[in-house]
Amino acid sequence: MIAFIIRRLVILPVIILGVTLITYAMFSLLSPAEQLAAYVSSPTQLHGGTAAVERLIHTYGLDRPIWERYLNWLDNIFHGKLGWSTYANMWVSQAIAAYFPATLELAIYSFIPVIIVGIWLGVLSAVKQNTIIDHLTRIMAILGWGFPSFVLAIFLILIFFGILGWFPPGRLSTWADLVVSNLTSFHFIRYTGLNTIDGILNWRWDITWNAFRHLVGPVFTISFLEWAILLRVMRASMLEVLRQDYVRTARAKGLPERVVIKKHARRNALISAVTVGGLLVLGFFTGGAITETVYNYRGLGYFFVFSATQLDSAAIMGTALVISGGVVLTNLIVDVLYAIIDPRVRLE
Amino acid sequence: MKFIKPHRRTHLRTARPKPQGVFTSRASAYRLRQFQDYLARRRRGLRWLSQRVRRSPLAIIGLVLVLFFSFVALAAPWLAPPPSGARNPYMIPRASFRPYPEPPESAAWRSFPPDWHKHPLGLTGDQYDIYYGIIWGTRTAFRVGFEVTFSIVFVGVLLGALAGFFGKRIDNLIMRVVDIFLSLPALIGAIVLVSFMGKGLNSVIIAFIVFGWPFYARLTRGEVLRVKEVDYVNAARASGASNLRIIFRHILPNAISPVVAAATLDIGSQMVGVATLSFLGLGSPEGYADWGQLASFARNWIVGSAGDPTQYWYVIAFPGIALLLFVLSFALLGDAFQEILDPRMRGEGR
Numbered sequence: 001m002i003a004f005i006i007r008r009l010v011i012l013p014v015i016i017l018g019v020t021l022i023t024y025a026m027f028s029l030l031s032p033a034e035q036l037a038a039y040v041s042s043p044t045q046l047h048g049g050t051a052a053v054e055r056l057i058h059t060y061g062l063d064r065p066i067w068e069r070y071l072n073w074l075d076n077i078f079h080g081k082l083g084w085s086t087y088a089n090m091w092v093s094q095a096i097a098a099y100f101p102a103t104l105e106l107a108i109y110s111f112i113p114v115i116i117v118g119i120w121l122g123v124l125s126a127v128k129q130n131t132i133i134d135h136l137t138r139i140m141a142i143l144g145w146g147f148p149s150f151v152l153a154i155f156l157i158l159i160f161f162g163i164l165g166w167f168p169p170g171r172l173s174t175w176a177d178l179v180v181s182n183l184t185s186f187h188f189i190r191y192t193g194l195n196t197i198d199g200i201l202n203w204r205w206d207i208t209w210n211a212f213r214h215l216v217g218p219v220f221t222i223s224f225l226e227w228a229i230l231l232r233v234m235r236a237s238m239l240e241v242l243r244q245d246y247v248r249t250a251r252a253k254g255l256p257e258r259v260v261i262k263k264h265a266r267r268n269a270l271i272s273a274v275t276v277g278g279l280l281v282l283g284f285f286t287g288g289a290i291t292e293t294v295y296n297y298r299g300l301g302y303f304f305v306f307s308a309t310q311l312d313s314a315a316i317m318g319t320a321l322v323i324s325g326g327v328v329l330t331n332l333i334v335d336v337l338y339a340i341i342d343p344r345v346r347l348e
Numbered sequence: 349m350k351f352i353k354p355h356r357r358t359h360l361r362t363a364r365p366k367p368q369g370v371f372t373s374r375a376s377a378y379r380l381r382q383f384q385d386y387l388a389r390r391r392r393g394l395r396w397l398s399q400r401v402r403r404s405p406l407a408i409i410g411l412v413l414v415l416f417f418s419f420v421a422l423a424a425p426w427l428a429p430p431p432s433g434a435r436n437p438y439m440i441p442r443a444s445f446r447p448y449p450e451p452p453e454s455a456a457w458r459s460f461p462p463d464w465h466k467h468p469l470g471l472t473g474d475q476y477d478i479y480y481g482i483i484w485g486t487r488t489a490f491r492v493g494f495e496v497t498f499s500i501v502f503v504g505v506l507l508g509a510l511a512g513f514f515g516k517r518i519d520n521l522i523m524r525v526v527d528i529f530l531s532l533p534a535l536i537g538a539i540v541l542v543s544f545m546g547k548g549l550n551s552v553i554i555a556f557i558v559f560g561w562p563f564y565a566r567l568t569r570g571e572v573l574r575v576k577e578v579d580y581v582n583a584a585r586a587s588g589a590s591n592l593r594i595i596f597r598h599i600l601p602n603a604i605s606p607v608v609a610a611a612t613l614d615i616g617s618q619m620v621g622v623a624t625l626s627f628l629g630l631g632s633p634e635g636y637a638d639w640g641q642l643a644s645f646a647r648n649w650i651v652g653s654a655g656d657p658t659q660y661w662y663v664i665a666f667p668g669i670a671l672l673l674f675v676l677s678f679a680l681l682g683d684a685f686q687e688i689l690d691p692r693m694r695g696e697g698r
Contacts, residue, residue: 011524011527014524014528015524015527015528015531016526017378018524018525018527019528019531019532021528022528022529022532022537023532023540026540026541026544026545027544029544029545030544054552126560135406138406138683139406141382142406142676142680142683143676144677145617145679146616146617146620146675146676146679147672147675148620148623148624148640148643148668148671148672148675149624150627150640150643151643151664151667151668151671151672154643154646154664154668155664155668157650157659158650158651158661158664161650161651162650162651162652162657162658163658164655207471248662266545285533285536286533286534286535286536289535289536289539290535290581290624290627290628293628294647298464303541304536304539305628307632308539308540308542308543308628309628309629309630311543313543313544316539316540316543316544317540319534320537320540321534323532323533323536324531324532324533324536327531327532327533328531331531
C-alpha cells in the first residue's frame with residue numbers, strides 16, 4: 001500500500017517536468033521577438049525600437065541555445081514567476097489567482113448533479129438492461145457525449161435567457177458585480193472568492209441568489225456533457241458485477257432485489273466508477289473552457305481561451321501548466337483512492 | 349524473452365494441393381486456396397457483424413446518417429454549385445457586406461436542389477450563406493474527422509503495440525510519455541499549440557494529432573498485454589516467427605477490435621474538437637466552409653430584439669444541428685460496435 005503510493009509519488013515529478021518540457025517546446029515555435037512578449041511587463045521597456053528589442057532579447061537570454069532557455073524558464077516557474085499577461089494587464093500568477101475561484105465554484109456545483117445523476121442512471125440502466133429505460137438512457141448518454149458544448153451552450157442561452165429570461169449569462173449582474181467589487185457603500189468582504197458563499201457570509205442573500213441564477217446555465221451545460229462518461233462506466237461495471245457469483249448467492253439466500261442491488265451490486269460497481277474521476281476532471285477543464293467562454297463566465301477557462309486568441313504567451317503557458325497540474329493531482333488522488341478501496345490494485 | 353532458434357528446423361506443413369486448371373505452379377494454387385479461405389473468413393466475420401448491426405436500431409440510425417452525410421459531401425458541387433469564377437469552392441459566398449443576418453427564404457426550396465442565391469437556410473451575421481456553408485462544410489467535417497482519427501490511431505496502435513509487446517524499458521518509456529501527454533487535456537493542449545503555431549485549419553489538425561494518440565497507445569497496450577500470453581502466440585513464437593510477424597499477424601488482429609470501436613466513436617468527436625477551435629477563432633480562416641466557424645457567427649446574434657427573442661434562431665440552429673447529427677451518427681455506430689465486440693456488454697441469453 002505504502003509502496004504503491006510512494007511509487008506514484010516518484011513518478012509525479014517526472015510527469016510534471018514532462019509537461020513543462022512539452023509546453024516550452026511549443027512555446028519555442030515562436031520567434032525570439034515574439035517570445036519576448038512573455039517577459040516584457042510594460043510597453044515603455046520597448047521604447048528604443050529594434051535596438052531595444054535586440055537588447056531585451058539578449059537580457060532575457062532568448063538568443064541562447066534552447067536547453068539553456070528552457071532551464072531559465074523552468075527556474076522562473078519554480079520561483080512562481082509565470083510572466084506578464086498583456087491580456088489581463090497583470091502578472092499571470094495574480095490573474096490565475098483572480099480567475100480561479102470562479103472556476104472552482106463552477107466545478108463544485110457541476111460535480112454534484114454529475115455524480116448523483118450519473119450513478120443513479122447508470123445503475124438503473126444496467127438493472128433494466130435492454131428495456132425502454134435502458135435505451136432512453138443510452139440515447140441520452142450518447143447525446144451528452146456527442147453534443148458540442150458550444151452548440152449546447154448557445155441553445156440554452158437562447159431558451160433560458162432569450163425566451164424565458166431566467167438564467168442570464170455572465171458571472172454576476174452589473175449591480176451585484178459593483179457590490180462584490182466594493183464599489184458601493186456596502187462593505188463586502190471576500191472570504192472565499194465564491195460568490196454564492198460570500199453572499200451568505202456577508203448576509204447578502206440577493207447576491208447569492210444572483211450568483212446562482214448565473215451559475216445554472218454553465219453548470220447544466222458542463223454536467224450534461226459529463227454525466228455521460230460516468231453513466232457509461234457505471235452501467236458497464238454494474239453489468240459485470242450483476243453476473244458475479246456473490247450476487248447470485250445473495251439472490252439465492254432470498255434477499256429482496258432492492259437489497260441485492262443496493263448493498264451487494266452497486267457498492268462493488270462503484271469501485272470501478274472511481275477510476276473515471278480523472279477523466280471527469282479532464283472533461284471539466286475541456287468543457288469548462290468552452291462553456292465559460294460562451295457564457296462570458298470569467299473563470300480560468302475564459303482567461304485561457306481569450307489569452308490564446310490574443311497570443312498572450314505567458315498567460316497561455318501559465319494557465320496550461322495550472323490546468324495540467326490539476327489533472328495530475330486528481331489522477332494521483334484517484335489512484336490512491338482506488339488502491340485503498342480495491343486491494344487487488346496494490347498487487348499490481 | 350529470448351528464444352533460441354534451432355539452426356535448422358523441420359517444416360511442419362501439410363502437403364500442398366495438386367495444381368488445378370490454369371494454375372500450373374503448385375505454390376500459386378496453394379496461395380489461391382489460402383486467399384479463398386481468408387476471404388471466406390472475412391465474409392463470415394462481416395456477415396456476423398452486419399447481422400448484429402441490423403439487430404440494433406440505434407446502429408441503423410447511425411449508419412443511415414453516415415450515408416446521408418457521405419452523399420451530401422460527394423454531391424456538394426451539385427447541391428450547392430460554387431459561384432462562377434470562384435477560386436476556392438470552400439469559401440462561402442457573401443450575399444452582401446451588410447452586418448446583420450437574414451432569415452431563410454422558403455421560395456428557394458421550390459426547386460431541388462435549392463438555389464442558394466436565394467439563401468434557403470438564411471444568412472449569418474456577416475451575410476455568409478448558411479446553406480452553402482453547411483453543404484461544403486460536410487466535406488471539411490469528413491476530411492478533418494478522418495485525417496485526425498486515422499493519424500492518431502496509426503501512431504497510437506504502433507506505439508501501444510511496441511510498449512505492450514516488448515515490455516520492460518520500452519514499455520516504461522512509452523507509457524511515461526503517454527502519461528505526460530494525457531495530463532494535458534487534448535483540447536487545452538491543442539489550443540496552446542495552435543496559438544503558438546499560428547492559426548489555421550492545418551495547424552489545428554496537427555495539434556489534435558499531437559495530443560490525440562496517447563489514448564490509443566494506452567488502449568492498444570492493454571489489449572496487447574491481454575493477448576500476448578495466449579497459446580497461439582506462444583506457438584507462433586516456438587515455430588520461430590519473427591517479432592514483427594507475431595505482432596502484426598497474431599497479436600494485433602486479435603487486439604484491434606476495441607480500438608476500431610473507439611475510433612469509430614472518435615471520428616465525430618475529433619471533428620467537434622476541430623470545430624470548437626474554429627468556433628473560438630483559432631481554426632479555419634474567416635469565410636471557410638466549416639461548421640464550427642459557421643456556429644461562431646451566431647455568438648453575436650443569439651438573442652433577438654426585445655419583442656422577438658428567437659428572431660435569429662436559424663443562425664445557430666442549422667450549423668448546430670449539422671454538428672450534432674454528424675457526431676451522433678458516428679457515436680451511434682461506435683457505440684453499437686462497442687456493444688457488439690465487448691462480450692461483457694452483451695445481454696444474458698443472447
